[in-house]
Amino acid sequence: xxxxxxxxxTKRRGFLWRRKxxxxxxxxxxxxRKRRVRRSRAQIRPVMQPRNAFQAELLRxxxxxxxxxxxxxTVMLLVVGLIALLSASYPKGYYNEDxxxxxxxxxxxxxxxxxxxxxxxxxxxxxxxxxxxxxxxxFISLVMLILVLTPLGTSLNNAQRWLFGFQPSEIxxxxxxLLFSMMAxxxxxxxxxxxxxxxxVALIGVYILLLTRQPHMSAAMILIVVGFAILFVAGMHIWxxxxxxxxxxxxxxxxxxxxxxxxxxxxxxxxxxxxxKDTGYQAVQSLIAIGSGGxxxxxxxxxxxxxxxxxxxxxxxxxxxxxxELGFVGASMILVLFAYFxxxxxxxxxxxxxxxxxxxxxxxxxxxxxxxxxxxxxxSGLFPVTGASLPLFSYGGTALVMQLVEIGILLNISRNIxxxxxx
Numbered sequence: 469x470x471x472x473x474x475x476x477x478t479k480r481r482g483f484l485w486r487r488k489x490x491x492x493x494x495x496x497x498x499x500x501r502k503r504r505v506r507r508s509r510a511q512i513r514p515v516m517q518p519r520n521a522f523q524a525e526l527l528r529x530x531x532x533x534x535x536x537x538x539x540x541x542t543v544m545l546l547v548v549g550l551i552a553l554l555s556a557s558y559p560k561g562y563y564n565e566d567x568x569x570x571x572x573x574x575x576x577x578x579x580x581x582x583x584x585x586x587x588x589x590x591x592x593x594x595x596x597x598x599x600x601x602x603x604x605x606x607f608i609s610l611v612m613l614i615l616v617l618t619p620l621g622t623s624l625n626n627a628q629r630w631l632f633g634f635q636p637s638e639i640x641x642x643x644x645x646l647l648f649s650m651m652a653x654x655x656x657x658x659x660x661x662x663x664x665x666x667x668x669v670a671l672i673g674v675y676i677l678l679l680t681r682q683p684h685m686s687a688a689m690i691l692i693v694v695g696f697a698i699l700f701v702a703g704m705h706i707w708x709x710x711x712x713x714x715x716x717x718x719x720x721x722x723x724x725x726x727x728x729x730x731x732x733x734x735x736x737x738x739x740x741x742x743x744x745k746d747t748g749y750q751a752v753q754s755l756i757a758i759g760s761g762g763x764x765x766x767x768x769x770x771x772x773x774x775x776x777x778x779x780x781x782x783x784x785x786x787x788x789x790x791x792x793e794l795g796f797v798g799a800s801m802i803l804v805l806f807a808y809f810x811x812x813x814x815x816x817x818x819x820x821x822x823x824x825x826x827x828x829x830x831x832x833x834x835x836x837x838x839x840x841x842x843x844x845x846x847x848s849g850l851f852p853v854t855g856a857s858l859p860l861f862s863y864g865g866t867a868l869v870m871q872l873v874e875i876g877i878l879l880n881i882s883r884n885i886x887x888x889x890x891x
Contacts, residue, residue: 530592535882538812542587542860542875545805546580549861555768556789557782557863559775572782572863579865583872590876591883595825598877599654602646606671609643612636613678627855629682634866637687640675642874644691645698645831647671652702653824659704668699680723685730686856690839692716697834698827737852750785753778754847757788765795782863784855788847803844810837816882819889825881832874 550573557572564571613636615621622630629635648668651658658664672695679688696712723730732747740748740755757773760766771792774781781789791799810833817829836859843858845851857864859871 525594526592529594529880529883532883534591534879535812535816538809538816538875538882539879541805541809541812542872545802545809545860546584546872548802548805549858550577550580551768552786552790552861553782553863555771555793556774556786558769560781563776575865576863576868579868580872583869586869587872587876587879590873591879593880594884595828595877595880596822598646598828599650599824602643602650605639606643606647609636609640610674610678613640613675617678617681627682627684629684635864637679637682637684638866638870640679641687641690641694641835642870644672644675644695645828645835645874648695648698649824649827649831652698652827653822656703656823659699659702662708665699665704665708668695680727683727684855686839686842686854689842689854690835690856693838694831694835698831701830702823702827733852733854737849740849750779750853751849754785754788755849757785757792758848761792761795761799763796765791765793765798768793784843784853784857784862785847786861786863787843787858790861791847806840810840813878816878816885819885820881821884821886821889825884829878829881832878835874836871 553576554570554573558569561567561571561573562569612631616628616631616636620631621628622633624630629637648671651668655664658667672691675691676688679685679691724734725731736743736748736751740751742748744752753773757771757778760772766772771781771789773792774789778785778788787799790802794802813829813833813836817826817833820826820829839856839859842851842854842856843862846853846856857867860868
């Protein structure tokens with residue numbers, strides 16, 4: 469018993485001796501002093517506070533969870549689009565003395581960086597703030613579309629669509645989406661009354677009249693489809709489709725007999741090989757490119773039609789180059805990415821927090837979906853050549869930036885989805 473107690477006391481004394489060693493006795497005051505310094509610095513460190521309500525709202529929105537799948541698929545499509553643009557634009561830049569082989573790619577890459585920064589910034593702005601900006605943006609885009617038809621506008625390929633280097637039609641698309649969504653969400657009964665629907669028709673009719681003067685028929689068709697989609701989702705009666713369809717058919721007939729370029733494109737669409745060296749040249753070369761790709765393509769960068777055969781290999785007919793280089797399999801994979809992008813965007817519209825967010829997301833998604841289908845129909849010969857570009861792929865700084873801004877709006881709508889509707 470004595471030995472056990474002595475041993476335990478020895479161990480206890482040894483333990484106490486180790487705790488009171490000179491080295492640890494010297495280190496402990498230093499540690500305490502460092503902790504006190506850290507606490508004092510933490511107490512005096514200034515806390516960044518938002519200066520106004522807008523900054524506070526930006527900070528609050530940025531902390532909300534974003535729709536990661538939509539963001540990821542957007543970046544994937546943008547990267548693949550830049551690679552396809554580099555391949556498709558290389559010959560045209562190489563054979564042009566005023567540019568270089570990487571001219572179009574560098575410009576598009578710069579606009580992509582600007583667009584991504586704006587997309588992230590817009591995703592932190594509460595989409596409900598756009599209600600008070602809808603009429604202002606509509607008026608600004610209307611003035612710019614008028615200025616395009618003046619000597620200030622720039623002409624290219626028998627079309628006058630540019631103003632100081634950018635296309636106001638891209639801003640007009642977003643303006644119509646914002647305005648129609650705001651009006652239909654503020655006054656839901658307006659979409660079920662013929663008198664009120666005439667206001668919507670007048671607002672979009674002014675745009676269409678100006679766009680046909682440029683001419684820019686693809687933008688006019690996109691505006692009509694997007695406007696109709698918003699009104700239909702907002703609750704417009706189905707029987708209104710009858711006068712709209714009759715009116716649209718009447719406009720198409722009048723355009724065919726009064727506008728020479730419309731009549732010419734429809735005739736070439738029916739049989740592009742009638743004038744394969746002139747008016748049907750684009751459609752014929754596009755079909756040759758698609759057919760040359762086969763199942764697996766000629767290889768990335770190995771397209772032959774892009775060597776001064778296709779007139780716009782990096783713009784309207786970039787998907788023809790993709791089909792030739794990547795074949796049916798590669799082109800189908802890109803279409804799957806686009807399909808998932810549209811599905812995810814419609815999912816955000818379905819789960820939006822309010823009516824305005826639902827209509828806004830629907831309009832933006834329909835713009836992307838219809839423009840993708842229109843471009844694919846043109847390059848495959850299923851629709852007359854209209855000048856519709858492929859979103860996130862075709863060359864064009866204004867279009868790319870505006871498309872990324874619209875995706876930023878979708879991302880902000882996803883930030884504000886109620887927890888009960890989140891997947």
